[in-house]
Amino acid sequence: MKIALVENFGSDFYGARMRYALFLQEKGHEVIAIVPNDGFAKRIQEEGIKTIALNVDIRKRNLSSMKIFAGELRKIFKREQFDIIHLYRMQPNLIGTPIAYFSSKDAKIINHITGLGVAFTKNTPKYNLIKFCIKLLYKVNSNFFKASLIFQNDEDKKELGNDKKFFVVKGSAVNEDRFVPHLEINDNLKTELRETVGIKDGITFIFVSRLLKQKGLSYLIQAINSINKSNETVKINLIIAGWLDPNNPDSFSQTEIDIFSKLERIFFLGKRTDINELIAFADIAVLPTFYREGTPRFLLEAMASAKPIITTDMPGCNHLVKNTKNGILVKPESTDELIKAIKILTGKNLKNAGSESLKIYEEEFSETVVYNHLLNIYKIH
Template identity: 30%
Template sequence: MEKKKILIVASLSHSLINFRGDFIKSLIKSDYKVYALAPGHPDKFKTKLIEYGAIPIEFNLNRTGLNPVMDFKTIRELKSIMKKYKIDLVFPYTVKPVIYSSIAANQCNIPVISLITGLGFAFTGLTFKARVLQRLNETLYKLSIRKNKVVVFQNKDDYQLFLDRKILKEDNKVAFVSGSGVNLDQFQYRINKIESNKISFLLVSRLIKEKGISLFLEAAKKLKEKYPESEYHIIGATDNSPSSIKEEDLKHLHNLGIIFYYGKQTNIPEHLYRRDIFVLPTYYREGVPRSILEALSVGLPIITTDTPGCKETVKKDYNGILIKPQNLGELVNAMEYFLINKEKIEGMGINSRKYAEERFDVKIINKDLIDLISKVI
């Protein structure tokens, strides 16, 4: 019997490895033929996908901005790819792949299970541009995903927003998963016994203001003066976004000894193992942040915002602290709590690992997704 063919559509090649690598391997182990589609595959990612057993394919996608002519060409190209490879089911994730792949697949009568991984900048509603993009995305989502077999969400707040904005109807079939999951073998637990006053905080993120980077920097300035032995570590890359933090500002604070700035890193587990508390004061519309899941797995207490996607990762008084978004005072107080109550760090870290095992294990999440796929095709 010929294997069923799954087309996974992403906006970035590396996300297929970093966020869907275990999923791809699980699909292949479950006897599916997997085509991995992204707008360009650098050789190292193409090689990795082939090692997994997937077939890498490329397509043209204008990742940022709107160009109706380009977007129409993208949909037409997607239809051609789906027909050429006789795809049995399409699995897109992130905004543009979900919208364009859903339109293309629906026109080809190919079933779609789409994954909403967070609503991002457009649904923050904080600027005029964000509000305009939100209205546009709402319209495009309505046109594209209502006919999908299943729409998968990473948190129930996003689903409720889709209902409230009438993007989806009550009778649309939906499912929920706890983020992309975390490989508990790759991010192994380590016991953190605090034996000095050199408590260290770590933030790992794309370095844009919506992720709360500016708040973290302000908190570091305040707390470093009061607790000179404390440390504040930042990993991530700046980019061309208008809200990107300026790299020279980060380097300036690094040279002053207020923060440790590393730029983009590939050895994230090593950094997590050396730190004490993980911080992500984001007000971006997250799905469930992968960076927090990795920190949970390693066994770090979490400080993050009481917002969709993030609040799912923290149980109050159990494994961390939730703060109001864009509230510097609450962030400072939360970080200072661990500086004053060092004895809480080990216990909350243990609880973070337990929570990761109970809810965010990638094996659990991938099984749920593959069960959905098998029911559809």
């Protein structure tokens, strides 16, 4: 089969789709990555995947960018005549599907929905209208343009109608060469964290995400600060490997981050490329998001690294914790529940809880499970 994998960002393709593309190629399929020219197209090409770079930044979300994006896709789809056109994320899905349908008539079209986002967590007239439009457009994609829709959790599937052409593939797996149990941490990182950053003895939590308010970071910081100010014998460190997103209205400001940074045992590291070693250094992974996630990659990376997790009872997150064996689910936007969860989990055998995380990852979210499931969808639909 000749397969197009179309991503919103070259960086996301490189981080989240590369190993899947290589898997397909190893199975004998011709794979072409179609990504914006954001600096990663060359790196994808160097890994052995044929790449077509689009000269447009669709993150700008303006009409001009969308028209250029649509025009470039039309030329590519007509020229290449793919068997499978697999589109990731909202803009490629909604713009690319009708173009694929008219430009590459014999292609099977896949809309991969990696999370429903902010519109499905806010109940205001503006976001209710956006939600209605998104549902309508995906319905058109499915019914008229014959696209199959892939979700990362069952609740997102139900939200959009639970049609027979809707599938659930849990997450996108993680790089299992990088995220492994008991990873040896290099001495330079240990020195940086202990001496330069100043992480002290205690139990260390890690949070990895864009610094959006809906990721629950302020509630987490309040919870940990409260515990550390109390007379608890165990002190908590929080590593935050996160980055500001100035184009997102939900992003924290640098001023707000500077205020958080002054609190005891709260450590902001910025955007990092050594997340696997940071997770290995930490004891527990935490993401108290109330954003409508698909399945958070960071939590899967932590589970593959045999770490227990704390997250919220939200679609996309609540299927990662099984009977509190590998972690704890908390109510969204609740500092009190986070405090309670932190105290409970830090009192457990963290090694055993981490082993349960790894077992769940291997059985439900691994590369073998996810990649073969996607390939089966290609073959039967």
